Amino acid sequence: MTRQGISPKLERGGKAGGTELKGRKRRNSMATAAATDVPPAAPGSTKVGFLGIGIMGYAMASNLLKAGYEVTVWNRSPDKCKDLATEGAQVAASPAEVVAASDITLAMLSDPEACLAVATGSDGVAAAMAPGKGYVDVSTVDAATARQVAAAVRAAGGLYLEAPVSGSKGPAQQGQLIFLTGGDRQLYEASAPLLEVMGKASFFLGEVGAGANMKLVVNMVMGTMLASYAEGLELAKQCGLQQSDLVDVIKLGAIASPMFQLKAQAMIEGSYPPAFPLKHQQKDLRLALALGDEVEQPLPLAAAANELYKRARAEGYSDADFSAVMAVVSTD
Numbered sequence: 166m167t168r169q170g171i172s173p174k175l176e177r178g179g180k181a182g183g184t185e186l187k188g189r190k191r192r193n194s195m196a197t198a199a200a201t202d203v204p205p206a207a208p209g210s211t212k213v214g215f216l217g218i219g220i221m222g223y224a225m226a227s228n229l230l231k232a233g234y235e236v237t238v239w240n241r242s243p244d245k246c247k248d249l250a251t252e253g254a255q256v257a258a259s260p261a262e263v264v265a266a267s268d269i270t271l272a273m274l275s276d277p278e279a280c281l282a283v284a285t286g287s288d289g290v291a292a293a294m295a296p297g298k299g300y301v302d303v304s305t306v307d308a309a310t311a312r313q314v315a316a317a318v319r320a321a322g323g324l325y326l327e328a329p330v331s332g333s334k335g336p337a338q339q340g341q342l343i344f345l346t347g348g349d350r351q352l353y354e355a356s357a358p359l360l361e362v363m364g365k366a367s368f369f370l371g372e373v374g375a376g377a378n379m380k381l382v383v384n385m386v387m388g389t390m391l392a393s394y395a396e397g398l399e400l401a402k403q404c405g406l407q408q409s410d411l412v413d414v415i416k417l418g419a420i421a422s423p424m425f426q427l428k429a430q431a432m433i434e435g436s437y438p439p440a441f442p443l444k445h446q447q448k449d450l451r452l453a454l455a456l457g458d459e460v461e462q463p464l465p466l467a468a469a470a471n472e473l474y475k476r477a478r479a480e481g482y483s484d485a486d487f488s489a490v491m492a493v494v495s496t497d
């Protein structure tokens with residue numbers, strides 16, 4: 166995995182570049198390990214847990230199995246674990262059972278409420294957490310939630326890493342995600358081999374909350390730009406232009422974006438099979454707007470985009486792909 170976008174600021178702030186990470190691993194192997202340290206992940210020795218087998222969790226856990234890791238999974242709706250069981254996963258009855266069976270447990274859950282329930286509920290993560298174990302939460306949540314989960318894990322003696330991802334269903338299937346991490350550096354280093362299986366880049370951004378904030382900023386930009394693209398497609402149509410011509414013009418110019426290319430056909434055809442569910446995009450805009458309030462940053466464009474996604478939810482597009490924002494700007 167390459168580690169991209171290493172600015173001097175990020176390096177100073179603790180960004181783990183490829184060579185820096187290797188050097189650090191060498192230094193760690195010479196130092197005496199602390200009792201709380203999580204051993205570096207390796208297939209054949211590390212037992213991995215995975216909580217939340219939705220669109221993203223399924224693809225990520227499947228890649229860990231393919232890489233030779235022993236993986237124990239749990240999902241609130243147990244049926245979704247069946248395919249992974251066929252691929253070789255063990256299926257547990259609760260998050261606590263997964264953590265008890267695992268050295269490092271990852272979670273890919275829908276929202277702050279789900280993450281708190283799974284981490285702190287009865288039979289939750291904290292109930293089985295112990296020194297020498299780690300919890301890597303890759304869900305998209307706000308910084309306050311990440312800090313609450315971190316506190317519960319650390320109080321039980323475990324290490325915590327937030328690691329929300331940039332990249333959707335396709336990159337998850339292809340092992341091409343980008344991890345935006347913060348928290349316990351030792352766990353970041355120990356889990357680097359797992360992140361390398363699932364992703365193409367990772368950023369260590371500092372304290373818990375930095376990863377959550379980075380992810381919310383990225384998704385705020387993404388949600389706003391797709392809403393703007395939808396308005397452009399609709400305006401083109403209403404003034405008699407071919408929408409496919411607009412797609413081609415944008416593709417060749419300075420505002421070209423892989424996301425526009427990826428979503429154009431669905432938006433023109435009005436069919437939105439879910440890769441990134443619209444309800445999650447709206448959740449991310451809601452959390453980004455709350456972050457804006459917290460730091461007193463006006464976000465008028467994101468606020469307007471959020472209203473479109475809220476309307477799309479109200480009109481029944483929650484579980485459709487977020488490109489279904491097109492449906493509520495369309496005047497037909």
Ligand SMILES: NC(=O)C1=CN([C@@H]2O[C@H](COP(=O)(O)OP(=O)(O)OC[C@H]3O[C@@H](n4cnc5c(N)ncnc54)[C@H](OP(=O)(O)O)[C@@H]3O)[C@@H](O)[C@H]2O)C=CC1
Pocket residue numbers: 216217218219220221222240241242245273274275276278279282283303304305306330331332333334440441442445446
């Ligand atoms: N899809 C994407 O492109 C991307 C998504 N993300 C983020 O990843 C996370 C997961 O996304 P995705 O896989 O698409 O979503 P899904 O809706 O497919 O999966 C959500 C998962 O959360 C579980 N869940 C929801 N509520 C609870 C609860 N109260 N207790 C326990 N488990 C719960 C669901 O369980 P059940 O099956 O029982 O409902 C399911 O396993 C979200 O935070 C999303 O914002 C990040 C990057 C890309």
Ligand SMILES: O=CCCC(=O)O
Pocket residue numbers: 305330331332333384441
């Ligand atoms: O949170 C979802 C991100 C989707 C993407 O980065 O393509």
